[in-house]
Amino acid sequence: MDLTDTSVKNIINVVDQFDYSTQNDSYNNKFREWRKNKHNPYAFNFKLNRKESVFVEGKGFEKKSAAASEQDTVSKIMNIAGIAMLIWIFIENILGRIMVAFCDLLGMDVHTSFFSTNIYGEGAAIALIIISVVKVFIPVMYIHRKLKMPRKVEFMTTMNHAFDMFGAIFMSLAVSAVASLPNIYTNNTRQVFNYFRDINSDASVWGQEQFILYTVFDIIVLSVISELLFRGAIFGALRQFGDLFAIIVTTAMSVLLVQDLREMPAALMISAVASVGILRSGSIFTAIFVQVIYKMYRLALVILEQSSPDTVFLKRNSFILATFLVGVAGFVFLYLIGKKQKHHRIAKYTSEISDKQRLAIAVKSFPVPAVACICLLAALIKFVLSVI
Secondary structure, eight states, rough: OTTTOGGGGEEEEETTEEEEETTTTHHHHHHHHHOOOTTTOOOOOEEETOOEEEEETTTTEEEEHHHHHHHHHHHHHHHHHHHHHHHHHHIIIIIIIHHHHHHHHHOOOOOEOOTOEEEESSTTTHHHHHHHHHHHHHHHHHHHHHHHOOOOSSEEEEOOOOHHHHHHHHHHHHHHHHOOOOOOOOHHHHHHHOOTTTSOOOOOOOHHHHHHHHHHHHIIIIHHHHHHHHHHHHHHGGGGGGGHHHHHHHHHHHHHHHTTTTTHHHHHHHHHHHHHHHHHHSBBHHHHHHHHHHHHHHHHHHHHHOSSSSSSHHHHHHHHHHHHHHHHHHHHHHHHHHSSSSSOOOOOOOOOHHHHHHHHHHHHSSTTHHHHHHHHHHHHHHHHHHHH
């Protein structure tokens, strides 16, 4: 047996054999460099000559396995993702309440209870802003310090295809309208289209300043920092196993962290559009625009409701239909224009592990199962409290 045979068919090099055709050279070079670092425990950089065997004392000659290496790397990355999600949950549900209770003791007009999901008082908007920033920023920094990715890889900022960015924007309009379809024929208004339904406060008692302050923060600032988490370093690390895998896992993360059964379908669709959009356009700004558009759409429904209470149902449904038609028409138009061009935007990936097996490994990786149970339990509790 010729152990020095280095012909291509006998060499496995997962880094060099990755599909780099979907992104720009600057990103690809940094991504490849990060993956080739032998001291990087989160890089899938398996390399082997099929004709080589490694001698293990007490066991004899053994062949290394690409599948085993892939499974180990997926588990390590999902461990980081799971811990980041736990940090989010802890800050939002426990530390945030402790911070509010402490401010209450200092005499500030902000109150909460561990037996309630709401924050009250004139300082509620400020408290929610601080909690929201902390619960996203700390997981982002934790992932950043763990994965140690180059900035160009951690945050994809080069717009490769502006055409696809507009496609994602139009699709976000259509998806926003679709998320409203189950409520078209309801007689409920504020309970259905309350922009602040997914926050822990009663916004109906807020003053105008609080309303404007939190709305601007939520639409712009929170959209930016949340995308840095879901479409940042963890997204880049998961791309090692194919773009589809990265899309599914980060979308699932964003859906679970909503912790609200009513908001989960919308979170699923918007996150999927944002993930595909960033890959097709090459820039994280596309994902941010998708989030901003969705939140502005929801805010428009609230404003429409408040300004036209007598004709709210007709105007609401007309607005939803118009948004959907504009989104679909714009997306179809762009698709027809670019149909003749052969676009390859999603990186292909094949390995010894099937897609289902890889997802199973991700789901079973500690502490992901515990995090999923906590999020679903919190969502169920919130739903029960809302109907009581």
